[in-house]
């Protein structure tokens with residue numbers, strides 16, 4: 001069954017909102033860990049990535065740090081669900097660069113959080129379910 005919902009633990013979402021606000025006006029990014037259940041991706045933990053590079057318009061991860069965080073999650077019984085990152089002063093729509101990266105990582109969930117100077121946040125989640133598939137928007141829910 002294809003997953004079309006992203007269910008995020010409220011504590012993990014709080015962590016993400018705090019991270020994107022504290023990193024503003026640069027982009028913040030991190031990994032989403034959890035499990036799969038029926039038609040949903042369940043996010044139990046979000047972990048910030050601190051190395052890599054980010055500006056107001058882009059980010060790039062340190063792959064060694066990414067792998068360390070994912071493997072630490074696997075040791076705790078959690079699966080890699082995907083990435084979150086922020087769009088300072090911009091809507092949570094995938095950029096051209098985001099889409100290019102997503103095409104290389106089919107099956108990954110991308111949670112994007114728009115964040116503004118007054119602390120307001122807007123979020124949306126996307127995935128490219130498999131090679132050759134188009135981009136799909138996921139319904140985001142909290143648990």
Ligand SMILES: [Zn+2]
Nearest residue numbers: 087094095098
């Ligand atoms: Zn982006």
